[in-house]
Amino acid sequence: xxxxxxxxxxxxxxxxxxxxxxxxxxxxxxxxxxxxxxxxxxxxxxxxxxxxxxxxxxxxxxxxxxxxxxxxxxxxxxxxxxxxxxxxxxxxxxxxxxxxxxxxxxxxxxxxxxxxxxxxxxxxxxxxxxxxxxxxxxxxxxxxxxxxxxxxxxxxxxxxxxxxxxxxxxxxxxxxxxxxxxxxxxxxxxxxxxxxxxxxxxxxxxxxxxxxxxxxxxxxxxxxxxxxxxxxxxxxxxxxxxxxxxxxxxxxxxxxxxxxxxxxxxxxxxxxxxxxxxxxxxxxxxxxxxxxxx
Numbered sequence: 603x604x605x606x607x608x609x610x611x612x613x614x615x616x617x618x619x620x621x622x623x624x625x626x627x628x629x630x631x632x633x634x635x636x637x638x639x640x641x642x643x644x645x646x647x648x649x650x651x652x653x654x655x656x657x658x659x660x661x662x663x664x665x666x667x668x669x670x671x672x673x674x675x676x677x678x679x680x681x682x683x684x685x686x687x688x689x690x691x692x693x694x695x696x697x698x699x700x701x702x703x704x705x706x707x708x709x710x711x712x713x714x715x716x717x718x719x720x721x722x723x724x725x726x727x728x729x730x731x732x733x734x735x736x737x738x739x740x741x742x743x744x745x746x747x748x749x750x751x752x753x754x755x756x757x758x759x760x761x762x763x764x765x766x767x768x769x770x771x772x773x774x775x776x777x778x779x780x781x782x783x784x785x786x787x788x789x790x791x792x793x794x795x796x797x798x799x800x801x802x803x804x805x806x807x808x809x810x811x812x813x814x815x816x817x818x819x820x821x822x823x824x825x826x827x828x829x830x831x832x833x834x835x836x837x838x839x840x841x842x843x844x845x846x847x848x849x850x851x852x853x854x855x856x857x858x859x860x861x862x863x864x865x866x867x868x869x870x871x872x873x874x875x876x877x878x879x880x881x882x883x884x885x886x887x888x889x890x891x892x893x894x895x896x
Contacts, residue, residue, distance in 0.1 A: 609680040611893050614656045614689075618856050618895035620886035622652045624863030624879045625740065625766065626747025631872035632763075633748040633756035643704040644750035647712050648743050650697030655719040655739075658690035662723045670781040694720070704750035711749045715742040733774040741767035762866040765799060769832070769862060772796065773855030776839065780849040780896065789839040789851050796836065796858070800829030803865045817868055820876050824865035827883070832858035849896055856895045857886055 626644040630637050660667065660676050661683055668677040675681040694716050701712030722735040741763040748759040772792035779785035804825035806818065835854035839847045864879035 605680075608893075609675045613660055613675040613681050613686060614653045615893065615895055617886060617889040617893045618656075619649065619652065620882045620889070621856055621859035621863075621895075622648050622743070624860055624867075624882070625743035626750070627875050627879060628762055628766075628863040628866045628870075629744040629747025629749075629759055630751040631867040631870040631875045632744070632759040632761075633752045634758065634870065635748075635751045636872075637875065638751060640704040640708070640750045641747060643700050644708060644747045647697045647701040647704070647708075647750075648746060650693045650700065651712065651716055651719060651743075654690045654693035654697060654716070655723060657686045657693065658720065658723040659727075661686040661690060662727070701746065701750065705753055707754055708746060708750035711742060711746045711755070715739060715746060718742060732778070733771045736774040737767035737771035740770040758870070762870070765803065765866060766859075766862065768795060769799060769855070769859070773852060776836070776848060776855065777852045777896070779843070780852050781845055783843050783845040783848050785848070786840055786843050789836045789843065789848065792851070792855065793833055793836040793840060796829055796832035796855075799862070800825045800832075800865075803828070803862070803869060807869060807871075816873050817871055820868040820873050821865055824861050824868055824876060824880060827880075828858050828861035828865055831861055852896050853890065853894065857883075857890060860886055 623645045626641055626648050627637055629644070630641045635641075660674060660681075664676045664683055667674045672678060676683055676686060698709065698712055698716060702709035718735055718739045722732065722739065726732050726735045744763040744766050745755055745759055749755050772788075772795045775788045776785075776792050779788060804822045832855050835847070835851040839851035860879055860883050864876045864883075867879060868876035
């Protein structure tokens with residue numbers, strides 16, 4: 603990879619990009635729908651808005667990063683601040699355009715999502731509302747997939763959206779300590795939350811009939827994979843809340859998004875979507891070794 607492309611890959615955290623498509627796909631599955639062209643538009647919109655948030659985040663934090671993380675692309679001089687801001691604006695516009703092509707309801711959800719992303723990066727990140735804003739963004743991203751595919755927000759999609767939001771809230775709370783370390787409460791709460799969410803996701807779905815065995819096995823296996831992926835680095839951060847281990851806990855929480863999305867899709871009965879998302883897990887892990895997701 604050429605150095606310029608590597609710098610932008612680091613700025614945009616492309617290893618975390620694989621955690622994004624599952625939001626829309628899990629949203630479509632939660633609504634009881636098969637992915638279609640409008641789902642693809644929602645995925646494209648999500649990818650653009652996620653990367654817009656990454657670029658805007660580093661632009662907004664450039665002064666702080668110059669002290670705490672001078673190796674980042676902007677403070678090190680490898681990416682100009684104006685270029686990062688322009689990328690954030692352009693990607694936001696592209697994301698909104700793609701969502702509106704999927705229909706007006708999807709466009710409205712994407713507008714709310716983009717507004718949340720910009721509000722978080724520019725105003726809310728260092729406030730008590732920061733984790734809630736990030737949680738709202740992930741929940742909205744899943745609802746974007748459901749709305750784009752079905753034309754409206756389906757009530758069954760609200761619980762999976764809340765699950766993704768809860769996980770995101772916990773990971774964001776831990777990330778607030780990744781440069782300084784020393785915090786035990788946040789990773790401990792996140793650890794308890796991951797184990798609880800994994801157990802709840804693995805539970806059989808109430809049904810008057812019997813669910814297919816493949817869906818049961820997929821749901822349980824993916825929920826266990828989610829819990830293990832998130833819990834192990836969080837436990838290390840609890841035992842030793844140093845900056846490196848706290849950062850690993852954040853990275854583990856980001857990577858755990860994919861098995862959680864897959865487990866939610868399996869819980870909705872969409873085994874094919876769950877299998878497709880599970881296929882992204884090793885790819886994301888491999889890329890994370892080359893480009894940090896945090």
